[in-house]
Amino acid sequence: MSLAEAPAQSTAAAYWRLQRSELRLVLGRRRNLVLLLGLAAVPLLLGLVLFFTQDTALDGQGPAFLGRVTGNGLFLVVASVFLCLPFLLPLTIGIASGDAIAGEASAGTLRYLLTVPVGRTRLLLVKAVGALAFAAAAVASIAVVGLIAGAALFGVHDVTLLSGDTVSLGAGALRVLAVVVYVGLSLTGLVAVGLFFSTLTEVPVGAMAATVVVAIVSGVLDTIPALSAIHPALLTHHWLDFAEFLRIEPDWGVIGGGLAVQAAWVAIFGALAWSRFTTADVTS
Amino acid sequence: MTAPATVVPAVTSPVTAGTAVRTQGLTKRFRSGQVAVDGIDLLVPRGAVYGFLGPNGSGKTTTIRMILGLVRPTSGQAWLLDSPNPADVLPRVGALVEGPGFHPYLTGRANLARLDAADQTSDARTADRRASEALERVGLLAAEGKPYRQYSLGMKQRLGLAAALLRRRDLLVLDEPTNGLDPQGTREVRLLIRELAQAGTTVLVSSHLLGEIEQVCTHIGIMSRGRLLLQGPRDVIDSRGVARVAVTVAPGHVATAAGVLRVLGLDVSIEELTLGAELGTLAPARIPEALVHAGVDVTGFEVRRPSLEQVFVELTGEGFDVAR
Numbered sequence: 001m002s003l004a005e006a007p008a009q010s011t012a013a014a015y016w017r018l019q020r021s022e023l024r025l026v027l028g029r030r031r032n033l034v035l036l037l038g039l040a041a042v043p044l045l046l047g048l049v050l051f052f053t054q055d056t057a058l059d060g061q062g063p064a065f066l067g068r069v070t071g072n073g074l075f076l077v078v079a080s081v082f083l084c085l086p087f088l089l090p091l092t093i094g095i096a097s098g099d100a101i102a103g104e105a106s107a108g109t110l111r112y113l114l115t116v117p118v119g120r121t122r123l124l125l126v127k128a129v130g131a132l133a134f135a136a137a138a139v140a141s142i143a144v145v146g147l148i149a150g151a152a153l154f155g156v157h158d159v160t161l162l163s164g165d166t167v168s169l170g171a172g173a174l175r176v177l178a179v180v181v182y183v184g185l186s187l188t189g190l191v192a193v194g195l196f197f198s199t200l201t202e203v204p205v206g207a208m209a210a211t212v213v214v215a216i217v218s219g220v221l222d223t224i225p226a227l228s229a230i231h232p233a234l235l236t237h238h239w240l241d242f243a244e245f246l247r248i249e250p251d252w253g254v255i256g257g258g259l260a261v262q263a264a265w266v267a268i269f270g271a272l273a274w275s276r277f278t279t280a281d282v283t284s
Numbered sequence: 285m286t287a288p289a290t291v292v293p294a295v296t297s298p299v300t301a302g303t304a305v306r307t308q309g310l311t312k313r314f315r316s317g318q319v320a321v322d323g324i325d326l327l328v329p330r331g332a333v334y335g336f337l338g339p340n341g342s343g344k345t346t347t348i349r350m351i352l353g354l355v356r357p358t359s360g361q362a363w364l365l366d367s368p369n370p371a372d373v374l375p376r377v378g379a380l381v382e383g384p385g386f387h388p389y390l391t392g393r394a395n396l397a398r399l400d401a402a403d404q405t406s407d408a409r410t411a412d413r414r415a416s417e418a419l420e421r422v423g424l425l426a427a428e429g430k431p432y433r434q435y436s437l438g439m440k441q442r443l444g445l446a447a448a449l450l451r452r453r454d455l456l457v458l459d460e461p462t463n464g465l466d467p468q469g470t471r472e473v474r475l476l477i478r479e480l481a482q483a484g485t486t487v488l489v490s491s492h493l494l495g496e497i498e499q500v501c502t503h504i505g506i507m508s509r510g511r512l513l514l515q516g517p518r519d520v521i522d523s524r525g526v527a528r529v530a531v532t533v534a535p536g537h538v539a540t541a542a543g544v545l546r547v548l549g550l551d552v553s554i555e556e557l558t559l560g561a562e563l564g565t566l567a568p569a570r571i572p573e574a575l576v577h578a579g580v581d582v583t584g585f586e587v588r589r590p591s592l593e594q595v596f597v598e599l600t601g602e603g604f605d606v607a608r
Contacts, residue, residue, distance in 0.1 A: 011404070014404035014405075015404075017401045017408055018401050018402050018404075020401070021397070021398050021401035021402070025387070025390075025398065029389065030389065107385055107386065107387055107388065108382075108383065108384070108385020108386070109385045109386060109387060110385075111349075111354055111381050111382075111385060112379075112381075112385055112386075112399060112447065113399070113402050114352075114353070114354055115352050115353075115354065115374055115377070115379045115381065116374065116375075116399060116402045116403045117353070117370070117371050117374035117375070118402045118404075119371065279356070281349075281354070281355040281356055282349070282354040282355065283349070283354075283355060
């Protein structure tokens with residue numbers, strides 16, 4: 001008698017069973033938890049430093065967001081995200097997305113997943129969602145700890161925007177949430193880049209490093225005036241546009257443009273990752 | 285996932301039961317230019333225990349990877365359980381490919397749960413029970429809660445076998461399943477293969493150590509340098525080599541015995557009290573009969589079939605453990 005059983009579950013249920021397993025794998029891994037804790041420590045340390053220096057001569061120095069933190073704890077969220085964007089968040093994204101496929105390949109688990117069988121497109125999707133979830137967790141851990149530490153150290157009040165206008169606490173909190181979501185979405189392009197690199201190698205560290213390098217190089221290119229023509233298309237060019245949400249009238253064109261660039265990077269590198277992964281010989 | 289299109293009727297005679305694995309001109313040329321597998325026509329009948337033998341580097345693993353859809357053939361085709369598309373039938377195939385591969389920081393059981401969760405056609409409700417059964421079957425139940433990285437090489441190999449046994453399978457593809465196992469573990473694997481075969485599972489088992497699995501095989505295929513030198517039922521392979529007969533006689537009977545053997549048409553070589561000859565087509569039983577009839581005091585009689593290893597050496601002119 002053939003052992004082929006009727007599918008025991010719907011396709012959607014089967015997908016989520018693997019997706020849950022992937023999320024547990026990504027979010028339960030000790031290395032990743034340490035990363036999240038490290039990111040969560042940033043707002044805590046920043047808050048404490050600002051708290052103890054607020055009445056000294058150092059008070060008020062540094063970037064714009066930093067000066068506002070002592071007046072309103074909500075700004076600790078924004079200031080922490082701002083501090084993490086250039087390096088810590090790209091590093092975190094690099095580790096999560098670079099590890100996605102290459103990590104399975106180097107552990108020898110990729111060949112076993114594929115012979116289960118898991119379709120390669122489905123596996124890539126599951127891996128992408130896992131890496132995105134980790135990116136979201138990274139940004140969220142900064143935001144949540146920033147909010148708690150900010151509220152505890154400085155209290156939360158009506159928000160004075162960068163433009164000088166003041167909005168209510170509720171509206172201000174919503175704007176800070178928008179900042180956090182925008183930053184999260186700004187990282188999706190880098191996730192796609194990391195995922196692509198992850199399909200090229202069996203050495204996860206290589207894919208991770210390459211991903212971080214892309215973010216850094218993009219940041220460097222963004223500072224060279226001679227290359228201003230390509231600046232708008234750079235992966236990192238629009239990352240700081242989250243500041244739009246702190247103006248009385250956010251420029252939705254700027255925000256939409258930033259998200260569109262991310263969507264383009266996701267589309268291009270997602271397609272590259274897919275075409276590579278679905279055709280490559282798995283010899284790991 | 286679409287339901288596997290099973291072309292094999294539920295009840296069939298062994299002759300028409302189809303093949304578990306079939307390949308036609310299967311070839312893999314890697315980008316380096318190296319031809320790892322060179323036009324092989326593999327045929328593994330259903331119900332067989334197929335010993336896929338060859339030295340390290342002879343192309344066995346690459347062949348297995350192509351059969352399982354991990355590596356794309358440069359040319360040729362492979363059918364797995366009569367399907368040209370491995371993905372359709374892989375749920376019915378358990379595989380151990382080039383050593384076990386698991387997440388080091390997950391426990392043995394968590395690793396099995398992960399693989400089961402990946403299987404679209406497995407039933408989540410029975411996952412725990414099936415994992416326990418598989419772990420018990422390979423003798424790993426006591427260590428199921430330990431992280432994989434703490435496993436010994438033998439335990440890792442067992443977990444790999446457990447993963448292949450998570451469900452009932454029509455075909456097991458076991459690539460070097462005895463690697464890293466001690467003699468006791470190797471015996472257990474042989475026993476397991478025998479049990480599974482008796483329960484109707486086809487087993488394709490590869491090894492670079494001829495003696496290790498030879499005993500349980502009903503069919504044998506021998507690879508060398510990317511080519512399939514020989515394949516077929518065990519007894520056919522066995523009869524390929526030239527059998528030799530060795531007769532030991534009491535002192536003083538050597539000359540008479542030699543005469544009797546020569547009359548039987550054998551080309552006799554004498555070493556002290558032992559007379560040796562190639563058996564040819566002669567029925568072995570005729571020899572002691574004739575000797576006793578001539579009054580020779582026979583103290584020893586032995587027919588030696590060449591070992592598989594000797595057959596291999598005859599075919600290739602080189603030792604078995606020669607890596608490429």
